[in-house]
Amino acid sequence: MQEKLVLIAALAAMFVALPGSAESAEAVASDAAVSAATDSNGTEVPELSSFANAHRSELVNAGVRKIEAKADKRTVHVSTVTSGVFFHWPKNVKRVTVNVLVPADGPVLVKTRDYSAANQEQYRASIEALIQRSAGYARQQTIETTSPSLRAP
Structure with a gap:
């Protein structure tokens, strides 16, 4: 029981700034800004x-919401409004680690x-190829999932 209380107190101390300490409040705000701009997917460019x-x-x-590509992976993952699509990197395109976020409203964000x-x-050429291929596959998937003639009886 004592160990649980110590753990809870330690966790609370990590998330709460000391009252009256302007420096610690600024540090918390600075850390929040950095973590918003940088995450495991990289920093917005x-x-x-x-x-x-x-x-x-x-x-x-085309219904694309997110493109996730990694330099060390053979496939690219595209999240669409209906589901997800996977495809191989286009030939003769340099692989880069990049995430393209496409919100329904607002600008496109690229993180790397x-x-x-x-x-x-190199990044521009890779992103251009990924966008073209992602939009093509997403359109194809949308047609296949919404066309009555292609649905199973």
Whole structure:
């Protein structure tokens, strides 16, 4: 019982700033801002987000909500409004780790970890190929799931 109380007290201390301490409140706010911008999927890259945002209508019309691609994986996962789609990386496209988030309203967000100005063209080419392929597969899936002639009797 004593161990549980110590554990609860330790957890509470991690999440509560000391009263009257402006420094600790600022640190908590700073940590929250960093964790919002950076997560396990990487950091938002404004240059790539604005590039991908040019294709927003294409992605939304196809029903794409999220594209998850990893450099060390052979397949790309696309979340759509109806379900998910998997496909292999397009040939002759450099694999990069990137997440493209397409909210129903608002701009497209691109998150990655290894982006730099030196590899900007590589990322743009990879994202362009992923967007085209993702939109194509998502449209195909939507047609297959909504067309009455393709449904099983």
